[in-house]
Amino acid sequence: MVYHLLQDTGILSQTYGVLFNLLDTAAIRPQLCHVLALITRRQHVKPFRIQTILALSRQTGNDPKLTGLLRVFKNYYPEIIVGDAANGRAATFKHPDPQWRARLDEIQQQQTEAIQDGTVRNGFAVRSAFGRQQRGAKGILIPAVHTLHAQENSVTLEEVNSPKSLAENLDKIEFPTQLVAVLADPLLQKLLVLRPDAEGLSRVNNWVTACLDDVRSGDADPSLLLDMVDIIHDYAASTKTLPPLLINFFREFLQVWDGRDKRKIVVETLSFLPLMNFKELYQILLQPFESVLLDNTSESQLSLLTFYTSLLRQWTLTMLSSDSTTLSSSPAPQSIPALIAHVNTLSLTIAQTSPTVPTHLLILDFYTLVATRIFSSPSLLKHIPITIPPSLLIYTLHFSHSLEVVSRLCGILATYKRAWESVMVSTSPSARPLFAEERQQITTFNAFLMDLCNVLWRGRAFAVSDANAKGCLVPRTLEAALRGYLKKVEPDGELVLGSVFGLSHSPVLCLQSISFLRELEDRELEGEMDISDRGLRARHAGPVTQQSLAALAGKGGLEISWQEYRAGVLRYLEERGFKGVPELMYNTMKNLMKGRQ
Structure with missing residues (x-):
């Protein structure tokens, strides 16, 4: 029943004689024949054992189990076992309970994953997978962590089993022989984060390149690339990084991807792209990504918005962990406004193609991130220009029929207002001269504030006579039509257009x-x-x-x-x-x- 689980089946050879001598016990003879058939090797086939089986077979009337074991013996010495003894009806040795074995394998796998999640992924031990290679989707083999040619004074990664042992031996740990195992082993990922190694990334690049070459040459099916995304996703999710060398892989992958298979995994993986020049990144990767992902449905547009929100969140974490000097020389001051401006257009499109509350809340998730994580941080605000949402989007969201949407929108605008004040007040830690693009946006932002205050507080909805007021961009002809409608609804004039949205x-x-x-x-x-x-x-x-x-x-x-x-x-x-x-x-x-x- 458990023969397939034994780490070393050779140990049963030491008990071969004991097991064989128990064949005369009828109650366990069928199971003994099965076990002996599994463990029999050439050295076990002896003349006296052949005679014993022949004698037992005659006594039991050619028991099929004994005949099956005799055929195993004959496979090793066909010239010795002759006659009709092995030609009778023989049992086929199969696992006695396949359903039990399948369930046991499932339990074993669950236990392995639980151990890996508890002690490997969150702890400090290499993946073993019962001593076999790590197997990715559809059989992509990733080498397990194994260190060859370790020095006497070095420590192998396989010996590490706790945070303390990793910290104490960090400088002495030998890198495993096949560094591509970093794609599947969390402990090796931790080691390469603490001790970056250019050779390791180069090996990963070579492995990925080899897979791409197999697809190009026709030696592998294009679906292999989709399976590789699963592996790269796990690596990126564990390390919170996606090396730039993998950008070439995704450029190839987008040429065969249909935009639907494993969409969520692809979006999550690409959200770990490193902070770099947005315009260049858009030309080489994001534009092809959008072309494949977008299929004229609101679902694909929402997936794209989710991607940009996750990407901005990762870039924000990178910026917050950088000092002021590094931040000023990084691509962030140009990339962040460019990304926000790009999402401005996307959000405005989504708000019109899918005018639902869940869509509005998803749009607000992006601008909440912008306002509360970037423009509320003095260290980031000192280097990154303020970029506001488009006017039409603000007014569209404000007239939503959801209080949650209206409340969150007003909170975002209040945060933006504090950011403007922080930049322009000389005593503020984020004080700086306004960028040219910011000066062009101040009037527009003031219009947001004036119009929303007119609508909510002053009872002057859609007024344009106040300074900076734009009347929520409502055309004058539409305003007249609304006033006429209200007169029909309330002939006595108690309900006026100016206060109807207060x-x-x-x-x-x-x-x-x-x-x-x-x-x-x-x-x-x-x-x-x-x-x-x-x-x-x-x-x-x-x-x-x-x-x-x-x-x-x-x-x-x-x-x-x-x-x-x-x-x-x-x-x-x-x-x-x-x-x-x-x-x-x-x-x-x-x-x-x-x-x-």
């Missing part, structure tokens, strides 16, 4: 606004709050306006001012996790800044 009337904020007022009224009725001395005799029907609050107080309702009501709504939003709108208002409206202080 705190009280906005489709995404009206529930929070009226809920805030309802809670105040409930607390007044329960005696937990003393707003008036005469009790509560009327509730507000909603939505709240400055005039309705004044009328409510006259009817015996809550006595609360318009300013107190709006400030309360902002606090209410903050308490429920929607901090974006309050954050933007507090950072933009001067009266709110003073009030909060």
Whole structure:
């Protein structure tokens, strides 16, 4: 049952005589014949053993098991075993329970992966895989870590079994014979990170090049490249790097990839590309990648946006780990604005082709990363120009029917505003002269702030008379049509276009606004709050306006001012996790800044 699991099957040869002498025990004879058939070698075939099997066969009426074992003997000495003894019906020695064996192999594999995940990938031990080579997808063989010709005073990687032993012997560890094993062995990956070795990367490059040559020459199927992506993905995910030498591999791979197979793995792998000149990278790799990936579906566009978000996240980590001198001389000051500008166009396209809340949130994931990780870091902001989203995208997201989208957008704009202030204030650690491209964007960004404040706070939606206001880019003809529509809906003129998207009337904020007022009224009725001395005799029907609050107080309702009501709504939003709108208002409206202080 477990013969295939023995590390050294030769050890059974030492018990051959004992096992053979038990053949006269009928209860275990079938299993003994099977085991002996597996372990029999030429040195085990003796004349007395042949005679014993022949005698037992006559006694048992030519037992098929004994006949099968006799045929094994005859394979070694066909000239000795003659006659009809081995010509009868013989048993075929197969594993007695294939289903049990398959299940045992599965358990073994799960246990191996658990050990590797627990002690190899997260710990410090080389992969052994039961002493065999690491096998990648569809049988791509990656050599296991094995060190030959080690010196007496050196330490092999196979001897390392803990972080302490790796640290103590770091300088003495011999590199394994086949360094391409770094693609599959996490401990070797750690060693090459701590002790970079150009020869190691060169060997990996040679191995990858050889695979590419096999595909070009027709000796290997093009699907081999797709299998190699699995291996490279595991390497990149473990080391958080993708060596530039592998860019050539992906250029070849993109020529045979259909853009769908293992799309997620390909996207994740390419997101580990090193920080380099974006325009050059786009020409040599990213443009072909986009051409293959995009298939006129929103899913492919979202996959591309996910890729650029992951790529920017990796580049941000690289920048944050660099000092100021290295950062200023790196490609980052040119590459980051170029990448953001490229994603600006992509995001605007996605927002129009797939105008859904999940799509809007995915777009905001990118700009949240830009605002909170890059433009909120003084060390990065000192070298990287501020690049804002396109105007049409901002206004499209602002009029989303999701409060989460609106809140996150306002939070991002508030972060951008602090970044602008940090750059322009001379006492700030990130103070510097504005770049030429930044000067061109200041007016546009101020328009964002003015328009959103007009819509949310001032009750002047789509106004263009204020300084910097662009009216949310709504055409004047459309504004007139909207006003005409409102007159038909509200002939008495109580609902005006300027306030229809404010705190009280906005489709995404009206529930929070009226809920805030309802809670105040409930607390007044329960005696937990003393707003008036005469009790509560009327509730507000909603939505709240400055005039309705004044009328409510006259009817015996809550006595609360318009300013107190709006400030309360902002606090209410903050308490429920929607901090974006309050954050933007507090950072933009001067009266709110003073009030909060």
